[in-house]
Amino acid sequence: MSEDIILATDDLTKEFAGFVAVNGVTLRVKRGSIHALIGPNGAGKTTCFNLLTKFLQPTRGKITFNGNDITGLAPADIAQLGLVRSFQISAVFPHLTLRENVRVALQRKRGGSFDFWRSKNVLSEFDDRAMSLLEGVGLKQYSHLTAVELPYGRKRALELATTIALDPEMLLLDEPTAGMGHEDIDRVAALIKSVSANRTVLMVEHNLNVVATLSDTITVLTRGRVLAEGDYKTVSNHPEVKEAYMGVGHA
Structure with a gap:
């Protein structure tokens, strides 16, 4: 690869009793970037995130971090490698x-x-x-x-x-601004921007204003597949993305 990719997936797939929640997702996260994973409800974002952070094992596919295959590792193992998830339940005492x-x-x-x-x-x-x-x-x-x-x-x-x-070398942020008022959203978004200076960030986020402000690259999922990818201007002008978000009031 010519680009410096820190986290990659190939054909990442997760099936639950015949239902395909994540379907052949190929993802490339550039080192030092803020990369957002977005999509309408039921798009497979949370399942994809749980696969990346090893809370779920994929039905098929491969996940690599810094060029190393981490597909079979446990969450504690990937944390030791420098890939750390934040904003999950019981994150503090x-x-x-x-x-x-x-x-x-x-x-x-x-x-x-x-x-x-x-x-x-x-x-x-x-x-x-x-x-x-x-x-x-x-x-x-x-x-x-x-x-x-x-x-x-x-x-x-x-x-x-x-x-x-x-x-951590890379932060995985699970809906960092969920349930917040405007003041808290602005504060946490500024903190994410600040701590990303020497790190890579991948986040699942519903607030598209935050996504637009922070993200270098955005991957849009729908029905478990990658629908579009690029910067905010690119994905927000994508006709299928507009359709997927119809009625949400964004994109």
């Missing part, structure tokens, strides 16, 4: 403080889990880095609060901080 949440992620990255017996110097290093990460997502002043005390948008920012603490 609700009754730990924000600083403690980020520190747990930093300890996981180091290879420990809850290594409270480590020296004060080592834990201090975790604390300093945790505070730096919280500052990066605008949460430093709330570091003493427990996660359960945060409003929804700021909880998403905390999830982003804990994900970045794992130092």
